[in-house]
Amino acid sequence: MINPSASGWIDKFFATQKNHLPEYENSHAFYRAIRDSGFIYGHIVSFDNIDQKETKSWTTEEITKVALMDTLYGVYRLISKTSDTAAFINSAIAYYKEAQPEGFALLKKVLPTAPPAHELENILDDRIRTNNNIISRNFSHILTNALMFMDVLAFRQYLLDGDRPQKYLKKLEETVMTIVSLALNSKQDKTQYDDLLIRLFESSVRYTKLSNINTDSLEEAGFDYFESKSEKNYLLDMAAMAIWSDGRAQQSEIEFMYRLNDRLGLREDAPAESIASYDVFIKLNKKHIPFFNYSNPVKHFYDHAAQSVTNLIIRNKNRLIKELSNNGELMLLITHSTHRSLNDKEKKKVKKQLLEICKTVPSLTIFLLPGGSLLLPLLIKFIPQLLPSVLNENLDKEDTA
Structure with a gap:
């Protein structure tokens, strides 16, 4: 494994x-x-x-x-x-x-x-x-x-x-953000999906801000910089992501996709394939994609975090057990927490001692990140279920023939 x-x-x-x-x-x-x-x-x-x-x-x-x-x-x-x-x-x-x-x-x-x-x-x-x-x-x-x-x-x-990739990445990101901006502007009716899309794009870029995009038309976007089909198909697919709204495409959005396709010089059926591909993908996987569960992001975070914590603990059982066994007071408090509520002083002591243990196990440094302490109750919940296992399965010898 x-x-x-x-x-x-x-x-x-x-x-x-x-x-x-x-x-x-x-x-x-x-x-x-x-x-x-x-x-x-x-x-x-x-x-x-x-x-x-x-x-x-x-x-x-x-x-x-x-x-x-x-x-x-x-x-x-x-x-x-x-x-x-x-x-x-x-x-x-x-x-x-x-x-x-x-x-x-x-x-x-x-x-x-x-x-x-x-x-x-x-x-x-x-x-x-x-x-x-x-x-x-x-x-x-x-x-x-x-x-x-x-x-x-x-x-x-x-x-x-062999060119320095910073220039290329900056140009590509600017082009993607321009396409997203123009695609969203082609919509006659904006939805909550579109507002969230803008915020998430803004949080994901490294060189560009969507608010700084000044291009008003595809003719000014400068697509000539990109020549390969992979680049052009990626730009078209980013536009398809931007116009998608619960499987509905307005006439203005479809027209935008075909105008973009003409500027990119792809085959005539490329826009229809791009829209259909993303639509099918979302319909098959929507319930598993956090982006579409935005109504309760905190609930999604805990659902996702529970599985992540379980995986981390399973992989690090031996070292975690060893560290816990050297801290009798912490084990006693965790045992008490399974049948009564700890007071504030006890909770602070558990939190402090658990974070100290997490420092000694590299994979558990997630608990030291900003917001990571929110996961400690999940860690405490799984500790009683610990059983011995191999620490790092990457060191296992397997038949690779």
């Missing part, structure tokens, strides 16, 4: 999946496969090369992290015509340092001797954590992840011409 939250997961991924990598005829076939997986839309529902039994216990962040790495590797294989994992890892690290050098300068100082695979793990982990507030991060991940495909397109361009 692969544990995407423990060091060594990239090495184990390549060791176990090297004989299961999909082959794509061309970049367009690759793009369509990635779109079918949900990565383009920000909610991954499947992998071509990973069994669902493997991913069943993964959190949303873990699935996103593996999908990003897997997709980057797919682009690398298409462009380089090789499957050299070591060369890919080095290329991905170099790309991200070029794409956001200020952000990763600190990472380099903290981990000066980390093996390349471990360094990439830390980079990807940092990349998917775009919101500081833990509730916001779980709530808005679909838009953040939809924009994350820009990393893949920028990596492709980096492999092709």
Whole structure:
């Protein structure tokens, strides 16, 4: 089993999946496969090369992290015509340092001797954590992840011409935000969905603000900068996400999609396919996507967090049991909490001592993040159910033949 939250997961991924990598005829076939997986839309529902039994216990962040790495590797294989994992890892690290050098300068100082695979793990982990507030991060991940495909397109361009990707990413983000703005303006009737869409796009961008977009027409958008079908299809799909509103498309929105398609120079049926693809995806997966459960984001957060905490505890039982066994007072208070309410002094003591324990277990540092202390009641709830297990399944020896 692969544990995407423990060091060594990239090495184990390549060791176990090297004989299961999909082959794509061309970049367009690759793009369509990635779109079918949900990565383009920000909610991954499947992998071509990973069994669902493997991913069943993964959190949303873990699935996103593996999908990003897997997709980057797919682009690398298409462009380089090789499957050299070591060369890919080095290329991905170099790309991200070029794409956001200020952000990763600190990472380099903290981990000066980390093996390349471990360094990439830390980079990807940092990349998917775009919101500081833990509730916001779980709530808005679909838009953040939809924009994350820009990393893949920028990596492709980096492999092709070696240019610094910051300029490309800024231009691509500005273009996406322009299209979203124009698509929303094409609507005759705005909905609550549209208001939320704007807020989530604003929270997900790195270089642009939707409020600063001044382009009033497609003719001024500057699409000539992008030449590949993958880039153009991505821009069209972002427009489809923006105009979608519970499966209903107004005539003005459909006309906008076809005008955009003319500017992009794609085939005539591309707009209809783009709209239909997103509509089918949402109808099949809507109940599992946090973005559409905005009526009660706090409830969604706790539903999502409960599963995440369960997974973390299962993976770290041995170390957690060892730390707890060395703290008799904490165990006594937790035992009391199962049949009576603790007073304020006891609650503070439990919180302080649990956070100290979490510092000693890397995977449990989620409890130290802003908002993480809200999860402590869930941790206390699961502690009595702890049973011994292996700490880091990435170190397991498996037959990779």
